[in-house]
Amino acid sequence: MKKILVLSLIVAIGLTFLIGCSSKEEGSIKIGVLLPLTGSQAKFGEMEKNSFDIAQAEINQAGGIKGRQLEFVYEDDTGKPDVGRMGMEKLIAQDKVPMITGGYSSSVTFAAAQVAQKYRVPFMVCTGSVDKITEPEAYDLNKNDGDKFYVYRINPPVSEYASGLEGFINSVVKPKSVMIFHEGTTFGTKGAEAFAKTCSKLGIDVLGTESYTEGTVDFKPMLLGVKEKNPDVVYMIAYVMDAALLMKQSKDLQLSPQIFIGAGAGFTMPAFRENAGVASRKVVSSTLWHQSLPLAGAQEYFDKYVEKFGAENTPDYHGAEAYAAAYVVKDVLNRATDYTPESLKNALDKSDLMTVFGPVKFTSYGKKIHQNKMDTYVVQWINDELKLIWPQSLADADYAFPINYAKEWAE
Amino acid sequence: METFLQTLASGILIGGLYAIIGIGMTLIMGVLNIINLAHGQILMISMYITWVLWHYFGIDPYMSIFITIPTVFLIAEGISKYFLHPLIDKDSILPENQVLMTVGIGMVIMELARTIFTSDFKSISPTTTLRGEKIDIPGYLQNSIHIANISISIPLLIAFSISIFLTLGLFLFLTKTDKGRSVRATAQDKGAAALMGISTAKITILTYGIGSALDAAAGSLLLPIYYLYPDVGPIFTVKAFVITILGGLGSTVGAIFGGLILGLAETFGATYISMGYKDAVGLIIFLLVLVFFPGGLKRFTKV
Amino acid sequence: MTNNTQNGFFKLTKFEFTAIAIIMISPLLFSWSMYFQGLLIIVMLWIILGLSWNLMAGYTGQVSFGHAAFFGIGAYAAALPYFHWRISPWWGLITGPIVAVAFGYFLGKLVFKLKGPYFALGTLASGEILRIIFGEEELITNGHNGIFYMTTWTSKLPYFYIAAALAIFSILIIRKIIQSKLGFYFLSIREDQDAAEALGIDTVKYKNLSLAISAAMAGVAGAFYMIYMGFIDPEVVFALHNISIITILVGIIGGVGTIWGPAVGAIVMIFIQELFRSSLFGLGPEWLSRLHSLVFGALVVLIILYMAGGIVGDWPIIANKIKSWKNKTEGQS
Secondary structure, X not given: OHHHHHHHHHHHHHHHHHHHHHOOOOOOEEEEEEEOOOOOOHHHHHHHHHHHHHHHHHHHHOOOEOOEOEEEEEEEOOOOHHHHHHHHHHHHHHXXXXXXXXXXXXXXXXXXXXXXXXXXXXEEEOOOOOHHHHOHHHHOOOOOXXXXXXXXXXXXOHHHOOHHHHXXXXXXXXXXXXXXXXXXXXXXXXXXXXXXXXHHHHOOEEEEEEEEOOOOOOOHHHHHHHHHHOOOEEEEEOOHHHHHHHHHHXXXXXXXXXXXXXXXXXXXXHHHHHHHHHHHOOOEXXXXXXXXXXXXXXXXXXXXXXXXXXXXXXXXXXXXXHHHHHHXXXXXXXXXXXXXXXXXXXXXXXXXXXXXXXXXXXXXXOOEEEEEOOOOEEEEEEOOEEEEEEOOOOOOOOOOOOOOHHHHHHO | OHHHHXXXXXXXXXXXXXXXXXXXXHHHHHHHOOOOOOHHHHHHHHHHHHXXXXXXXXXXXXXXXXXXXXXXXXXXXXHHHHHHOHHHHOOOOOXXXXXXXXXXXXXXXXXHHHHHHOOOOEOOOOEEEEOOEEEEOOHHHOOEEEEOOEEEEHHHHHHHHHHHHHHHHHHHHHHHOHHHHHHHHHHHOHHHHHHOOOOHHHHHHHHHHHHHHHHHHHHHHHOOOOOEOOOXXXXXXXXXXXXXXXXXXXXXXXXXXXXXXXHHHHHHHHHHOOHHHHHHHHHHXXXXXXXXXXXXXHHHHOO | OOOOOOOOOOOOOHHHHHHHHHHHHHHHHOOOOHHHHHHHHHHHHHHHHHHHHHHHHHHOOXXXXXXXXXXXXXXXXXXXXXXXXXXXXXXXXXXXXXXXXXXXXXXXXXXXXXXXXXXXXXXXXXHHHHHHHHHHOHHHHOHHHOEEOOOOOOOOHHHHHHHHHHHHHHHHHHHHHHHOHHHHHHHHHHHOHHHHHHOOOOHHHHHHHHHHHHHHHHHHHHHHHHHHHOEEXXXXXXXXXXXXXXXXXXXXXXXXXXOOHHHHHHHHHHHHHHHHHOOOOOOOOHHHHHHHHHHHHHHHHHHHHHOOOHHHHOHHHHHHHHHHHHHHHHHHO
């Protein structure tokens, strides 16, 4: 037993030397990326990684960073906060990266952000959406502690996901009442809360909020509430397959609200239309991005991704967030004096650039600092294609409203 | 009233499907005296087979039952023969070693599925590309019928009917055939069964296969209604053991009622309490039954 | 405390002394990497959990499938006072085990009526019910949002030594129990509950006692998890697979009913997980990182099949095999 212990210790020490040597590689600038690459969230993690890879190849082809190559070092958080924290520590302590980006699920991202804050390494979140992530309060800091706060975020927080929707609802739908259905996760719960708040601001009655757990096969008992209470709007926060089931079963029940609205996430994906079939018609959803937006490079990025990974793998806003994050990294590295966490943080503070995801500039508002303020958009499934319908100035199709769902579904 | 009836219909239909998953579990539990924690993963194997047959060969999910049942039966026989059965004679501190083995097997199955099929969602979508051609799937795989304002999904109805049919078949097998009687005898008293000249070892292995085959049928029936990904198994394992306890260990008739009760508890819980608590309702009933009616429904049904 | 040389609390065998010494210096060997130090802390955490399960299952024969319940209760005992009243989670190291024991007392009333698979299912359900309730009761538990806390230190060392102290203390307690009369009662319940009762042992009392000690340990582990990680949510701390089942697997791999088994199991489990997750620490091809759960599952299957006593329990057999294999190869040359 003792021998084994000693032996394993020797092996461990030997291994550490091996690693110590192998990581002493000069040349490329390494930037950490934390994403779920295995586990149940792997699909989006994969999409973001692909987008980082595309951007990395482009940047290096164009000469890299002042002649040096840019290299993204990926860490798999497997969708669990504790593994995410370990991954962050590995990036910081072992790979010695001066900056980290990525961050997919809300809980993992927040847990990881604390590690970054602790070690004073800038963490530029590109997807994790719970509001707290950019609120210094949650880290026992205050709003004036910007120079002590190392967390930045490109994407809007979940409370603003529906901000684009607000205009659409207010000036087009003008509903009196709404019912909210959401998945029982942080994203779902917070999104539902934020939307309920928006509703009370707009003077819309929330007739009910229902959540469901994974493994629900039959949503009909839950959806029946719609028949009973007859709301004008049915608002749903669900992941792609559940989103499809919700719409299919709404169709089965012949629900007839004025409009079905999805909260992004699942409702904008091609798999949603495939699985919901006719039930997907005229469904409206908020979204953070659409390839037809008049943003330089957006369509090109979309086409490039499809060309590389096949037509059945179209990227959505997650991919665009990652691709944009890669270019923010490039911009920051180009402006930084050296590649230490401190000087990268200074460069991040002064970021002001245009990306395929929209303008990126870290500002301070409300309880948040280092938050990129961004518009969100509204899309609708029209003729089985996802069209941008709001804001009208950017739209590539006219919105369809009012909608006769019974007729749409009848085929 | 309409809400009540719709909830009732939904509960009964989904309960029928749960029942067949539960019967498989209860058979295994009765004869092997273990909780099969790989039950959901075996269901998942069948769902993947059904999906592959549909996606690549265009075989109707209900037809593929004829393929999934024997295939999964053979896989389960292998698991039982080479992984579970050898543990019986092994000297071990814990009698639960076989249960823990099913945990390990479940993990391996799940991760193999992830390696082969990735974490992507698979499903039978309304339009499918088959051999380069886009086709609409048959109506009975997606539509629903309406009876007096109550909407009943056809695939769920089919699943319910086939479940009943298979349950009856199993019932006949258990009561009318020699093999079936041996299974029941082994479940009741292994020692006595062995004395009567039954090869309990063979029966034990066979039972794991039969239990898994029922699970396989449920998998094929579930695919048109639900969707598929590598982590889908554990959700249904939990449902299966709740049913088993509700119905009473090893009781097939009990499992039918257990399935229906769980289905109804879930849907009524969702309608009248809150969807989020849906799973808790089943589990709390389960714990109460476990503690206060240790025999489950078996007390009343005796089979 | 007795001064008996046989089972003095701090009297260590040579092996135990070496093992503890290695534990104590291990973070210093890894001082160049916070990441490895972090792994060592996680190992300590799993040692405590494994020991906790092992006392109930391995020594008393009550195989729990719901240890996440105690772990999660301990974690929330540390987190909730902080969430509501900003009371430091560090108090959780005291309140965590107390609350876990209180919960265990009521759970014991329910589940100890059950035997065999029923007991396993009852404990499994208790963990699942808590997971759902803590997820839904947002006003009290903050639901799925979880609870965050800025951790106290940047350095890993204080956390490590606290965790290591807790783990070693747990090992010593278990050792003490097993060498005492109490341990004898536990073992007799495991071997044959009816016979134990016939001998006049109050099995209900001793099963509850075993549960209480076990719950306290798991509660401490949970509270420490909150303190160290700074984040919990119901899905993380009440996880059926990631906590309850992995706890069992740690026990099985190391050796059920052995004092050092959980420690070995925890090291092996974390080592395999990280070895594969990081693709052999970045030296291997990337696809290896996808296999970590598969390899771990396969290891569990193989150990149950060929090493029913676990690594520690079957060590004499393994050592013998290695010896004979050595002799054979030496004889050939």
